[in-house]
Amino acid sequence: MIIPRALYPFALVALSLWFDASMAQDTAEEGRALFESHQCWQCHGYEGQGGGAGVRITPMLYPFEAFSQLVRHTNLMPAYSPNVLSDENLRLIWEFVRSIPEPPALEDIPELNLE
């Protein structure tokens, strides 16, 4: 396919957006793998939904710095030091948690109309 010279700027933007999205997806996938191998899901669930053993972590409202502080210097969960979970990997986990899509709205779940 030949792109007219006049459209070069648009093509570059599109390519860049696609690349960013693709990178973000790769990052999230990598983060998911780390989320699973480091067993975050044991307490927080595979979708970060939380429960009796750990709090819900989605939607992720904290910036990375605050998230890191909670994981490293915690009152409840085991403290994960950089020796077992690097900053880089922790950031990937954070990226994954941020990428978890919103669940369906209540009105779209008839089973939760419990009255």
Add this chain to the structure above:
Amino acid sequence: MKSEDKSNPDTVQKEDAGDGVSRRDFLSSATAAGLAAASLGTSEKALTQEFAQTRVAALAPPSAMQQSMEDDTPAGYSSEEAQEYFVKNPGSDFMVDILKHLGFDYITTNPGSSFRGIHESIVNYGGNQAPELIEASHEEIATAMNHGYYKVTGRPLAMLAHGTVGLQHAAMAVYNAWCDRAPMVILAGNHLDVQDRRPGVEWSHSAQDCIRVVRDYIKWDDNPVSLPHFAESMARAYKIAMTPPMGPVAITLDGHLQEMEVGDQQLMMPAMTPTQPPSGDWAAVREAADWLVEAENPVIVVDLMSHDQEGMERLIALAEALQAPVVNQYGRTNFPNNHHLSQGASVIAQADLILGLELYDTWGTINSLRDRVHKDELRKARPDARVIDIGTKELFWRSNYQSFQRYYAADLSISGDAQTTLPVLTEAVQSAMSRSRRSSNGEREERWRAAHLRAREQAVDAARYAWNASPVSTARLYAELWNVVKDRDWALVSDDNQQSRWARRLWPIDKHYQWIGRSGGAGLGYGAPSALGAALAHRPEGRLAINVQRDGDMMYVPGTFWTAAHHGIPMLTVTHDNQGYHQEFMHLQRMSARRQRGIDGSSWIGNELRNPDIDLAKIVEGMGVWSEGPYTDPKDVGPAIARALDVVDSGEPAFVHVRTQPR
């Protein structure tokens, strides 16, 4: 032997049938079912009546053949020969009379030769009715069934254990019952007399002190050496087990006593009177009432309190009189979770006065311990909050096992059964309330209604998360279940604690029988059989019993499902199969993080129930239970439950295998 005393309706004589006084006549006398109800101040007249009828039906006159066997020397035998070969009137028949007299509905067992005498008497002499034998493939199952049955009916069952080996198998379930204050009567076969033991196995199955293996966690035991001794000890055992704080008791059944010829001995049925439960000291209760009325923010925390629906009603009366929030720790169904005063544990932090009712762990209610290298204590309650503790825990504990929890010096500690004490406390509260205090109730009610509504909305909202996840979220599991069962008379016969407490958060639980609390000792192998015992109790009521079954628990006692199929006990089971011992994952994770060795994948080691994956549906199918699954797609769960319900409606157990999120 005592002579017959017909003037006492509770005194029953056992004589040869030929003497004109049927030994079955005692059935019209005292009923222990009534005792169980009366001792707790409940009105279970209908229940008592029903039991009396059941017993009468169970004791139809013996058949002509039975009569002949009992009375006559069989043709072709000399009387000396007959004495060698036959027993006309075995001791274990009298033991069955006692079981009937005490009103046991069922007797659970895994069979054993040390009680072959009473086994035969239950089946043939007693007609296998009231008590009816319930067969289990393990004593842990038999014992835990009794635990679940009591939680629903308020009545104890008996469990027949095969001496040393049977009691050792039963021990874990007995410990759970002890921690959970669940009464039951354990009957352990044994051979005391060495001349009476057959060579070999009978020796390794006998002991000098048979009950010793469980003595640390039962209320009382005895080793009767005669039938009158047995009768007296059984009556005492029943009363001790059923007097709060309740708990298991044990009696040995000597092999010789079971199999001996009673002959013309006149045996007495002991009279039974209910023991009134202990109530809190009046002056102390009045002081507690004053403190409650004076407090700005009183909070009621309740755990192992309600013996029955009456207990719930009494707590509602107290809470409404004060408009004080109630935090239910769910050892029992103490308070309706859809009542506006039902609140979460966070309200404890706001309280200036905490009233604890039958708390299993008072210290842990007020404090927490951070699980770090140095385990530091944190007070959850306000520093100035006063604590009133009403319960029977000081009447209960033994030394060895540490289930009594950390010591806590309450500001006012009252020994007495909390359910029994509540009416007096509520009356004292009503009397102590000033007009201005009473008028503040409107504002309090409004505040707690708003908080209750908020918590409810948050719970439903939280259930949305991971709604479409695979494996299935535990919230979705309970929501799907609810949509199938909501129009039924249902009862949850399992604890939802490991499923993020979704039943308590989503389902309205406002009847005592709808919830059976927890195991007590947190020993695995309780869940499935206690659920089945509860389902057995619900069967005559036609209630739908729902068991959410954990995989780890089920692997201890899979034979439970054979018992369900064998005895036709309808129970809807849906699994919470997270393919591992999930609690231990987290402990391993914590240790690895603390030691900075990382947990990259290694937390499965020693904790998993996969590789190979376990097909729980196939296991129960192999034992005659209808089953489907395993399902991992949440869309499959609702329809599968609906199909299972059809099976349960036909009077059979059904099982849906669902693989789930961890919690």
